[in-house]
Amino acid sequence: xxxxxxxxxxxxxxxxxxxxxxxxxxxxxxxxxxxxxxxxxxxxxxxxxxxxxxxxxxxxxxxxxxxxxxxxxxxxxxxxxxxxxxxxxxxxxxxxxxxxxxxxxxxxxxxxxxxxxxxxxxxxxxxxxxxxxxxxxxxxxxxxxxxxxxxxxxxxxxxxxxxxxxxxxxxxxxxxxxxxxxxxxxxxxxxxxxxxxxxxxxxxxxxxxxxxx
Numbered sequence: 001x002x003x004x005x006x007x008x009x010x011x012x013x014x015x016x017x018x019x020x021x022x023x024x025x026x027x028x029x030x031x032x033x034x035x036x037x038x039x040x041x042x043x044x045x046x047x048x049x050x051x052x053x054x055x056x057x058x059x060x061x062x063x064x065x066x067x068x069x070x071x072x073x074x075x076x077x078x079x080x081x082x083x084x085x086x087x088x089x090x091x092x093x094x095x096x097x098x099x100x101x102x103x104x105x106x107x108x109x110x111x112x113x114x115x116x117x118x119x120x121x122x123x124x125x126x127x128x129x130x131x132x133x134x135x136x137x138x139x140x141x142x143x144x145x146x147x148x149x150x151x152x153x154x155x156x157x158x159x160x161x162x163x164x165x166x167x168x169x170x171x172x173x174x175x176x177x178x179x180x181x182x183x184x185x186x187x188x189x190x191x192x193x194x195x196x197x198x199x200x201x202x203x204x205x206x207x208x209x210x211x212x213x
Contacts, residue, residue: 091132
């Protein structure tokens with residue numbers, strides 16, 4: 001009977017160790033998943049930290065706006081957006097440096113006329129915009145911005161505009177606007193991606209709760 005009791009105790013001890021090891025393994029796995037979720041959320045926050053700038057602020061895209069002065073206190077990075085607001089008689093043209101210097105609209109990269117245009121700065125380097133009215137362009141209605149790289153937005157969206165001419169650079173602005181304007185256009189441009197990512201996060205949380213349950 002003593003030997004049988006010892007065998008029962010030994011067998012029970014092995015089972016207890018196995019059960020403890022099993023639950024500890026599950027707990028460690030859950031912790032590992034939590035770490036990955038936190039890292040993912042950190043990257044997500046950086047990716048969607050884009051700023052929307054209303055060109056010319058309250059004056060908008062207009063011949064009366066001092067666009068050279070408007071860019072001085074701003075730092076543009078990949079992923080930021082430019083919001084052009086203008087009248088129905090106006091337009092915005094993305095052009096090369098040569099066309100920018102000559103106020104030429106004969107060969108534009110992109111042309112916009114809807115009065116409320118959002119342009120995603122999808123690549124680093126110089127970007128050039130001019131009015132469709134050459135006289136207005138010659139009068140100063142043109143915009144040149146230098147975009148710095150952003151590691152969280154290395155991949156440009158499909159159909160992004162072609163790069164400006166090689167070697168075209170602009171002086172680096174001093175700092176970013178302290179009061180950037182966040183508009184509905186910025187949220188609409190990333191809404192679908194955010195919805196998909198949120199669903200992924202909820203799925204991961206569900207798996208973690210199941211492991212811990």
